[in-house]
Amino acid sequence: MHTLIIILATILHATAAHLLYRTSPHQRWHGEPLPRRNTCRRAALYAAAALTLYLTTFGSYGILIYTALSLTWLAAWPLIAHTRLRLPTWHPKNPLPALWRLLNRGEPHPAWLAKTAVALTCGSLSALLLATAYYRAHAADGEEPRYLAMWLGGLAWLTLLNATYLLRNGASAWRVHLAITLIAWLLYRAT
Known part of the structure; x- marks a missing residue:
């Protein structure tokens, strides 16, 4: 049932x-x-x-x-x-100009492939760093912080994944996610 x-x-x-x-x-x-x-x-x-x-x-x-x-x-x-x-039918001949175009500013367009890639790489790393920082800060409290960190890590990653599609294009998604990853790393290092 x-x-x-x-x-x-x-x-x-x-x-x-x-x-x-x-x-x-x-x-x-x-x-x-x-x-x-x-x-x-x-x-x-x-x-x-x-x-x-x-x-x-x-x-x-x-x-x-x-x-x-x-x-x-x-x-x-x-x-x-x-x-x-x-x-999608995007097959660049040389990866360096394609990477430059990806990181460069441009007109707003969906770019769902680039946004998904950045959410899977930087977003998952940021969520892992944030959850680990939370767990390290509350590790002396017993077993509950471990389970709460697991839930918070998943919710943080899903939030970042969803918010990625609200950004302007793939380049802005990379810039924003790299900044979030840097902040998450600083929080991780501070705990």
């Missing part, structure tokens, strides 16, 4: 995130964006139902699971829409 409830909650959750993505004027699905007022109301209803199902199944951990899945679904829909429309 728990499996069916979890499947239903996941479907409701994915549908809510998809509806919120479809209301955006920058969405990449075929057709016009959905009307904002009615669609946001329906998405909020689906999200509330999913949260209720998670809370009844997992108790207070349902809030953490709901937050992690929200960040995952909101980051996944632009990737799904982009691969559904066309696949």
Whole structure:
């Protein structure tokens, strides 16, 4: 029974995130964006139902699971829409000019491949450093900080992954994530 409830909650959750993505004027699905007022109301209803199902199944951990899945679904829909429309065909001859163009400023464009790469490399490193710094600062408190650091590390990485797609282009994503990684490393060294 728990499996069916979890499947239903996941479907409701994915549908809510998809509806919120479809209301955006920058969405990449075929057709016009959905009307904002009615669609946001329906998405909020689906999200509330999913949260209720998670809370009844997992108790207070349902809030953490709901937050992690929200960040995952909101980051996944632009990737799904982009691969559904066309696949990337970028094959540079020389990697150095391509790297220079990637790190250089430019016009706003989706650049989901570059943003995903920086979120996977620098974002995961930043989340690991932040979670380890938290654990080192609270290591004398017993076993609870270890489990809390594990949850906080996952949520920090999902937050960074989701926030990466809000940046202007791939170069700005690299600059911002390198700054976050530097700050996380300084916090790690300070503990």
